[in-house]
Amino acid sequence: MTNSATLLDRRFTVAPMMDWTDRHCRAFHRVLSRRAVLYTEMAVDQALIHGDAPRLIGFDASEHPVAIQLGGSDPEILARASRIAERFGYLEINLNVGCPSDRVQSGKFGACLMREPELVRDCLTAMREAVSVPVTVKHRLGVDDQEPEQTLFGFVETVRESGVKTFVVHARKAWLKGLSPKENRDVPPLDYDLVRRMKAEHPDLEVLLNGGLESLEHGLAEIHGTDGIMLGRAAYHTPWTLAEVDTRIYGEASDPCASPFEAVAAYRPYIEAQLEQGVRLHSITRHMLGLFAGRPGARKWRQILSERANRPGAGWEVMEEALAAVSVHAAE
Template sequence: MTAADRFEDSFRLSVAPMMDWTDRHCRAFHRVLAPHARLYTEMVHAQAVIHGDRQRLLGFDASEHPVALQLGGADPAHLAQAALIAQDWGYDEINLNVGCPSDRVQAGRFGACLMKEPALVAECIAAMRDAVTVPVTVKCRLGVDEQEDYALFAAFIDTVAATGCTDFIVHARKAWLQGLSPKENREIPPLRYEWAHRLKRERPQLRIAINGGIATLEAIHAQLAHGDGVMLGRAAYHDPYLLHRADVSLYGGAERERAELLRAWRPYVETQLAQGVALKHLTRHVLGLFHGRPGGRAFRQVLSEGAHRAGADWALVEQALAVTANARRAA
């Protein structure tokens, strides 16, 4: 399978862009867990890409491929410039955020509020597609606020798809721009997977990945019966082993033990420690590895209490694994 084929196939399983979570260290760990999945950065505003510290904002490890940059913004020219910069940095895909409902995003007139401006989104996507050769994709909601009409959602998709964009990641709930926090917007608006399913049935030429509330292997397969891909969000972060099981289930291979997977991440960790990165910035992403397993709480405790200390290194991880193994034997 060529690199291009692997990239296309990675659409079946991806990890959502999550602010403060899916940084480069998290993605490097997720790559160990899921060799075939598509990984997404945290959202970065186009202006930050153009004017900010690009090494800090855009730098990533080569092992992360296939990896996509998610951009925020609503100015077609700025988004096109940022997309070109990202392509030059080696990203495999550029994704436009049309789903984040935070106050900061609304104040900047981007994210979920763009669901009300399909023509502007189409203009942004067209400009980005003209600027780069890598795929440009959209992550959106079903609508915002009073929008309760499937036809309105479908019309939004059609307007954007008219630019030539074919890949849409649909968070299968709408967003309330007033009255709900970002956390509440991930939980309170009801999931309507059937809207994403219908969209795929009626527009088979589009590739639709489904996101929102998918937290089990059974749910992943259930959604793939109706769409082209599944994007895992917080489930992949809080229970990383689910991501590993999903990758094996969809792409083949044998499941590996949690401790084996964690040790496979050690070369990356050692490299980062040698560059001056504190262990706490790395291990915060693995705290859920033993989620629901005997010793899981002890694993988290050892890492949480020790990783912030000066000089903390891989030995602490081995200590956490040893405590976990003892608890598992005693269970």
């Protein structure tokens, strides 16, 4: 199989985030940026093989460019799951070697695989041999008492033997015992310079920086010495962040939307189509709560969507009410 990692322009990506980056979230983010590469929530390999794959990983072609993240630790099972993901049309398959949750640890995948670089190599080799799209890996600097400088460089040297060329590095260690997943996103110290050193030692690899990037400005300030940035919580909680990605990262002549109001209008056809299919409004609007963050009326916007979008039969009229409330505050 040929799977050149250069098929996607990953200068800016939105991180895979459990319970957040579902298909409705990605459709919304795509309204804000044409160019950002979007990732699914982590999909467990066994679930794809034995479960309802269309429900788990189905997506609309309008979300492209979109990639899928898989969780697992058995090369053969990951290869089978990768083939399923490729058939669905994903442009990249990413292996999760960074999540520290108890659920992931109990399945022997995620960040605990930082202790087994040879197994990660074998998993990625099997995945690459199974598909023609790029296969990539997202990982930490190390786990628990591992020394990041030794662990990271040794991990990369071994894993690159798989032929994988794209490494997304969450620039923190993960503590598998004693810290919650939330604390693992904040407590272990960041080390962006170590990631830049990794790239300098491996100029042939594509190295993306992830972890603690609080805004597009912050990402632009730290992108030097790497090939791109991956934003997570900043992109989710303040989605208007994405509205400048096309011009500021990719040099496009314009961004898709000039204001959050335009973004909602552009998203309306998707919302109405989903409502007609029986999707609850809350399943869509829960990803939009931060759209007006930092602007007049933001609190009222969140309040109306949080309280009314979850009611039975809620429809576009809730969106109109929320927009009207924001407009009143914006005019004051």
